[in-house]
Amino acid sequence: xxxxxxxxxxxxxxxxxxxxxxxxxxxxxxxxxxxxxxxxxxxxxxxxxxxxxxxxxxxxxxxxxxxxxxxxxxxxxxxxxxxxxxxxxxxxxxxxxxxxxxxxxxxxxxxxxxxxxxxxxxxxxxxxxxxxxxxxxxxxxxxxxxxxxxxxxxxxxxxxxxxxxxxxxxxxxxxxxxxxxxxxxxxxxxxxxxxxxxxxxxxxxxxxxxxxxxxxxxxxxxxxxxxxxxxxxxxxxxxxxxxxxxxxxxxxxxxxxxxxxxxxxxxxxxxxxxxxxxxxxxxxxxxxxxxxxxxxxxxxxxxxxxx
Amino acid sequence: xxxxxxxxxxxxxxxxxxxxxxxxxxxxxxxxxxxxxxxxxxxxxxxxxxxxxxxxxxxxxxxxxxxxxxxxxxxxxxxxxxxxxxxxxxxxxxxxxxxxxxxxxxxxxxxxxxxxxxxxxxxxxxxxxxxxxxxxxxxxxxxxxxxxxxxxxxxxxxxxxxxxxxxxxxxxxxxxxxxxxxxxxxxxxxxxxxxxxxxxxxxxxxxxxxxxxxxxxxxxxxxxxxxxxxxxxxxxxxxxxxxxxxxxxxxxxxxxxxxxxxxxxxxxxxxxxxxxxxxxxxxxxxxxxxxxxxxxxxxxxxxxxxxxxxxxxxxxxxxxxxxxxxxxxxxxxxxxxxxxxxxxxxxxxxxxxxxxxxxxxxxxxxxxxxxxxxxxxxxxxxxxxxxxxxxxxxxxxxxxxxxxxxxxxxxxxxxxxxxxxxxxxxxxxxxxxxx
Numbered sequence: 001x002x003x004x005x006x007x008x009x010x011x012x013x014x015x016x017x018x019x020x021x022x023x024x025x026x027x028x029x030x031x032x033x034x035x036x037x038x039x040x041x042x043x044x045x046x047x048x049x050x051x052x053x054x055x056x057x058x059x060x061x062x063x064x065x066x067x068x069x070x071x072x073x074x075x076x077x078x079x080x081x082x083x084x085x086x087x088x089x090x091x092x093x094x095x096x097x098x099x100x101x102x103x104x105x106x107x108x109x110x111x112x113x114x115x116x117x118x119x120x121x122x123x124x125x126x127x128x129x130x131x132x133x134x135x136x137x138x139x140x141x142x143x144x145x146x147x148x149x150x151x152x153x154x155x156x157x158x159x160x161x162x163x164x165x166x167x168x169x170x171x172x173x174x175x176x177x178x179x180x181x182x183x184x185x186x187x188x189x190x191x192x193x194x195x196x197x198x199x200x201x202x203x204x205x206x207x208x209x210x211x212x213x214x215x216x217x218x219x220x221x222x223x224x225x226x227x228x229x230x231x232x233x234x235x236x237x238x239x240x241x242x243x244x245x246x247x248x249x250x251x252x253x254x255x256x257x258x259x260x261x262x263x264x265x266x267x268x269x270x271x272x273x274x275x276x277x278x279x280x281x282x283x284x285x286x287x288x289x290x291x292x293x294x295x296x297x298x299x300x301x302x303x304x305x306x307x
Numbered sequence: 308x309x310x311x312x313x314x315x316x317x318x319x320x321x322x323x324x325x326x327x328x329x330x331x332x333x334x335x336x337x338x339x340x341x342x343x344x345x346x347x348x349x350x351x352x353x354x355x356x357x358x359x360x361x362x363x364x365x366x367x368x369x370x371x372x373x374x375x376x377x378x379x380x381x382x383x384x385x386x387x388x389x390x391x392x393x394x395x396x397x398x399x400x401x402x403x404x405x406x407x408x409x410x411x412x413x414x415x416x417x418x419x420x421x422x423x424x425x426x427x428x429x430x431x432x433x434x435x436x437x438x439x440x441x442x443x444x445x446x447x448x449x450x451x452x453x454x455x456x457x458x459x460x461x462x463x464x465x466x467x468x469x470x471x472x473x474x475x476x477x478x479x480x481x482x483x484x485x486x487x488x489x490x491x492x493x494x495x496x497x498x499x500x501x502x503x504x505x506x507x508x509x510x511x512x513x514x515x516x517x518x519x520x521x522x523x524x525x526x527x528x529x530x531x532x533x534x535x536x537x538x539x540x541x542x543x544x545x546x547x548x549x550x551x552x553x554x555x556x557x558x559x560x561x562x563x564x565x566x567x568x569x570x571x572x573x574x575x576x577x578x579x580x581x582x583x584x585x586x587x588x589x590x591x592x593x594x595x596x597x598x599x600x601x602x603x604x605x606x607x608x609x610x611x612x613x614x615x616x617x618x619x620x621x622x623x624x625x626x627x628x629x630x631x632x633x634x635x636x637x638x639x640x641x642x643x644x645x646x647x648x649x650x651x652x653x654x655x656x657x658x659x660x661x662x663x664x665x666x667x668x669x670x671x672x673x674x675x676x677x678x679x680x681x682x683x684x685x686x687x688x689x690x691x692x693x694x695x696x697x698x699x700x701x702x703x704x705x706x707x708x709x710x711x712x713x714x715x716x717x718x719x720x721x722x723x724x725x726x727x728x729x730x731x732x733x734x735x736x737x738x739x740x741x742x
Contacts, residue, residue, distance in 0.1 A: 058736060061391045062411060065738075078728065080704065146558045166497075166560030168716050255497060255560055256711035271384040272703030273409060274736055 048286075055280035060273070071280035081281075084253075084260035088288070091176055091261055092240035098180045099236045100229065103187025108217070110188065111195050121192075128185035136249020139178050140165060165251050168258035175259055179246050183239070187232045194228025195221060230300035234293065241289050262288070339636045340370040341629075344389075344399035346382055347375040350587050351400075358652050362643050369636045379501055380703075390415045395626040398637045403435040403446055403622045404695040409737060412438035412445045417625040420444040422638065424645035424667060432664040435619045435696040446622025447641040450653060452661040453584040454681050455509030455616045455693065456604040461676070463490060463577045464601075471603045473613055475545070478606045482554045482578065491556035491576040493549050495713060498563035503709040505580035506549075507534075507542030510605045512614035512691030514538045522697035528734065528741045534723040541608060543719035543726075547712050560714065565592065572596035580605070582618060583660045586677055602680040604689070615684035616693050620664055699737060702729030 055071055057064040075081045110121050127135065142148050143164035151161040164174040198221060206220050244263035247253060253260035253268065260268075262285045269278035345355050352375065359371045374396055376385045383406060389395040390410050401407055407416075418440070419425060425444050436446035457478075464471075467488055472478040482492035496502045514521050517538060524532035533539060549555055556562065556576055565588055570576040572593035583602055590597045604613040623644060625637045643649050650668035659674050661681055674682075684690055695701050705726055712722035734742040 060411075060736060060738075062414065074732070078725075080707075080725065145561055163560060168714060252500070254500065254707065254710060255714055256707055256716050258716065268704075271380055271387075272733070273387055274703075274732060277732070 051279045051282055054276060055283045057276050059276035059279065061275060064276070067276070071277045072284070074277060075280055075284060080257045080260070081265055083257055084262055084265035085284070087172055087259065088241055088261040088263075088285075091172060091179075091243065092237055094173075095176050095179050095183070095240040095243070096233060096236040098176070099184050099187040100232055102180065102184050103191050103232055104225075104229070106184065106188040107191030107195055108221070111192055124188050125185040127182045130182070132182065132245040133249045135178065135182055136246050140250050143174065165259075166255055168255050171251050171255065171259040175247055175250055178250065179240070179243060182246070183236065187236060190228050190232050190235075191225060194225040198224045226300075230297070233300060234297050237296065238289060238293060241292065242285065338368050338370065339632045340372055341398060341633050341636045341640070342372045342374055342396040343640070344374045344376055344386075344396040346378045346400070348378055348588075349591065354652070358644070358649070361648060361652055362640060365643065365648070366636075366639060369639065371640065379499070380706075386410065390626060393626075393628045395628060397629040397633050398623060398625055398640055400449055400621055400623050403432065403448075403619045404693070405699050405701040406695070407436065407446065407622070407624065408438070408699040409701075409733075412436075413440050413443065415626055416445040417627055417629070417634070418443045418445065419447060419625070419638075419641065422447075422642065424642055424665070427645070427665045427667040429664050429666075431617075431692055431696065432619050432622075435692075436622050436624075446624045447644055448620050448664040449623050449644055450584075450620035451659050451663050452620055453582055453618050454602065454604075454661055454684070455505055455582045455618060456580070456602055456613075457578050458571065458581045458583060458586075458677070459578045459601050459603065460571055460574050460576070460599055461601045462599050463574050471601075472606045474610060475606045475608045479548075479552070479554070482549070483552075485577045486554060490574065491570070492554045492578060493556070494562075494567045494571060494576045494579040495550075495555045495559035496562040496564050496567035496579075497559055497710050497713070498561050498566075500706045500710060502564055502567075502581065503546070503706050503713055505582070506545040506605065507705065507709065508693060508695075509580065509582075509616045510542040510545070511694045512616035512689075513605060513607050513611070514541075515691040515697075516611065516614045516689070522694060525694075525730075526698045526700060526734075526739065528731075533727050534730075535720065535727050540719065540723050543709070543712055543723045545605075546709055547715075547719040547722075550713050550715060555713075564588070569593060572599065574599075583677055583681065584618070586660055586675065598676055600675075600677050602677050604684060612687075612689055614689045614691050615681060617661070617690055618693050619696050700730055700734045700739065702726055702733050704729045 054064060056068060057066050058071075076085075106124055110117060110124065114120065143150050145151055145161065145163040145166055148164075150164070154161045162170055165171050202220050202224070203216065206216050211219070242263055243261060244267065247259060247261060247264050248267065251259045253264040262281060266278050266281040266285065269275075269281060343355070343359070345351050355373055359373060363369065363371060376382050386395075386399065386401055387410055395415075416438075420443055424447065428444070428448060432448050433444050436444055438445060459471075463469075463485065467484055469481045469484065470477075472481050485492040521532050521539075534543065550559075556567075556570070562570075564585065567576070567579060568585060568589045569592050571579050572589055573596070586597065586600060589600065604615045607613050623641050625634065625641070629637050644653070645665055645667050647667070650663070653663075653668065654671055659670060659678060661678060662670060662685065670678075708717070708722050708725050708729065711717040711725075712719055717725070731742060
């Protein structure tokens with residue numbers, strides 16, 4: 001009995017004359033996009049473009065007078081506002097760096113067989129779940145220079161008792177510390193997922209070749225957790241540059257303007273009724289975050305090692 | 308099963324939407340409910356409770372629902388936003404002067420100049436709740452006037468044999484003697500940022516006494532009436548000097564106003580640049596020491612007689628969004644506040660800290676020593692309204708700039724220059740001519 005090879009008719013349409021593959025026809029009509037597009041345009045696209053316009057005006061919610069780039073000039077000339085701009089970069093990069101380093105260290109610890117690993121994972125992750133404003137108020141009272149628990153303990157140990165939130169030179173870094181405490185859980189979680197995804201064969205092979213722990217980390221774990229590291233860097237950098245709640249809850253940008261960042265400056269201008277200036281600040285923040293994140297994420301994604 | 312889930316979800320969404328509809332008070336069978344927004348200071352809450360109870364007793368068909376908001380800059384923000392979006396409560400209590408004038412009263416508030424009580428209100432108060440429309444009065448006075456200057460512990464002064472200073476040098480030398488005795492000479496309480504402004508704001512009556520046109524020149528952007536120049540610079544210099552000379556308390560950066568008052572009452576601090584309205588807070592926390600607190604105006608640097616700076620009281624306002632039966636009920640509430648029963652409640656529930664702003668209310672005979680000290684300045688004619696009642700422009704960042712100066716992060720000259728810029732931004736935002 002001969003088998004007849006019936007050539008299978010291609011059920012897809014014949015190839016297009018210009019050589020490009022024809023897109024697979026979806027069974028849903030494109031009308032299904034309309035609600036999502038409508039919501040996006042109304043709540044995201046329109047306000048964004050409207051804010052570009054209003055940032056060029058002096059706006060009082062009742063009327064808007066066009067003044068060109070005056071708001072932006074004010075922003076960069078006024079020392080209070082400009083310092084906020086500088087602080088944003090300091091704060092964003094420091095918290096992001098700290099979260100990456102600490103997150104990776106904790107992830108290595110929590111993926112190795114330590115005692116009470118489950119409990120430690122919960123303890124590391126729990127600050128992420130707590131309200132930021134609550135954390136801000138609690139730390140504000142814990143770190144009170146004269147009545148706070150921390151300084152009381154330092155006093156008993158005869159150590160210096162700094163003004164955590166009241167010393168103008170220290171305030172921003174104290175807030176950065178609190179922010180890292182709160183956010184390192186997410187970084188650890190992402191790194192743990194990345195480390196656990198590394199196939200055991202690589203690690204076993206490296207150990208068999210006599211790699212020390214440090215060599216194992218540097219040559220196997222670190223390169224293979226690049227995707228996780230990329231995610232953590234991008235998320236924590238964007239969050240750090242835009243940070244507002246923790247700063248507002250602890251110091252309101254004080255003392256004076258010592259711990260202001262762009263987000264709190266924007267809020268203060270809004271409070272003062274300078275809506276045009278506040279919108280200009282928002283536009284600046286948007287441009288700054290885009291200008292930093294687009295090259296950073298492109299750099300990270302290109303260097304990603306394919307598993 | 309899936310259909311049941313979809314139906315359940317649809318019902319839940321519908322229920323949520325219906326619940327979202329505000330359960331606003333309406334009129335049904337003659338009963339009206341109005342909402343009344345006040346700040347969340349403990350004293351305000353207590354006084355409001357008494358006032359509302361008395362009002363509801365007098366007008367059984369009207370129910371007043373009290374809502375509370377934050378104080379300070381956050382509270383200003385809330386009031387500004389609610390007025391701008393037309394979502395303000397039916398009646399609200401707020402500062403008079405530049406704060407309300409920055410919120411476009413002609414467009415957002417009901418004109419009350421036709422009310423029966425309006426003719427009893429003082430001229431100064433009417434000026435502080437006016438808009439640009441001539442003759443319009445947008446607020447009813449609530450509370451007494453109060454003064455800004457130095458609140459001091461008379462027992463400490465008596466113990467150290469000190470006299471009330473009339474010149475700045477005397478004030479500094481008194482402070483140094485107090486420091487030598489181990490007591491904090493001058494209290495600063497930057498845990499509440501608004502308290503940093505007192506040296507600048509309470510010195511205004513002295514500036515006004517030297518140059519009666521200063522406020523008008525300042526509003527018109529004349530180059531002489533700037534804080535970077537004398538006599539405006541003095542307040543900034545005073546703020547900087549007390550810090551540089553080490554005459555402030557150790558915990559200046561984190562102490563709150565309420566705790567600072569406790570220190571003043573207990574005698575661990577001697578002098579507090581403050582507004583006298585806070586004596587009511589002190590009465591709640593240290594009722595036995597309330598008679599130990601006295602007042603003197605900010606001393607002068609050129610030997611002239613110190614003048615007392617007066618603040619007009621808060622006011623009750625009705626936004627334009629209140630209409631119909633609610634508007635009538637709200638107007639009744641304001642009239643009740645200015646009636647003899649309302650005055651009685653104001654005088655007894657909240658401590659009298661100065662004379663009233665309406666002739667409908669009389670001062671009780673058993674006022675505090677603090678108020679008697681204020682009365683002396685009043686009797687001698689050495690008074691002046693605070694700047695915010697003579698000019699609609701007040702830069703919003705004064706408290707933060709002064710904290711920079713008072714903690715040594717900026718010099719007095721730098722702070723004053725920054726504040727002049729802030730004032731310019733505010734004036735331009737308000738659309739005032741000449742800026």
